[in-house]
Amino acid sequence: ADAMERRLMVAPQDMYAILWRYIALARENGMDIAARKLGEHAAKLNETRWPAPVVHFFLGKIYEKEMYAAAENPDPKKRSEQICEANYYAAQAKLLNNATSEAISLLRAAEKECPPNFNEAHGASAELKRLAAKAP
Numbered sequence: 001a002d003a004m005e006r007r008l009m010v011a012p013q014d015m016y017a018i019l020w021r022y023i024a025l026a027r028e029n030g031m032d033i034a035a036r037k038l039g040e041h042a043a044k045l046n047e048t049r050w051p052a053p054v055v056h057f058f059l060g061k062i063y064e065k066e067m068y069a070a071a072e073n074p075d076p077k078k079r080s081e082q083i084c085e086a087n088y089y090a091a092q093a094k095l096l097n098n099a100t101s102e103a104i105s106l107l108r109a110a111e112k113e114c115p116p117n118f119n120e121a122h123g124a125s126a127e128l129k130r131l132a133a134k135a136p
Helices: 002-010 015-029 031-044 052-058 064-071 076-096 100-113 119-134
Strands: none
Touching: 002 015, 015 031, 015 052, 015 076, 031 052, 052 064, 052 076, 064 076, 076 100, 076 119, 100 119
16 A cells, blocks of 8 residues: 555556555555545546546446446457456455455456456466465
């Protein structure tokens, strides 16, 4: 969360830093604090482009189904990238709500479908390893 906060001081419009900070804060301090901070950052954004729908999803302004609909794009490459990210962020939401079994399939999809240079691909791999280590 601190690293993403420093990133936001330099680039306050970086929606990915906003998202990753939300996830870290939610894990560290709980979802109420994280949602409040996310809302503060989102209020400063005038964005409708991807990944703004993910921010709206985490804030509860849209449903998961609507986030996936927003990920659709006529450009097949962009669509694939956005769907992979939607899978990762939907998985994070499920993890934050203790729906681990639902999150695992989404994390596997993100790990498989996200381009290798995407943070979401690395994040999905790390989450799957973490969850496997916790499994009985």
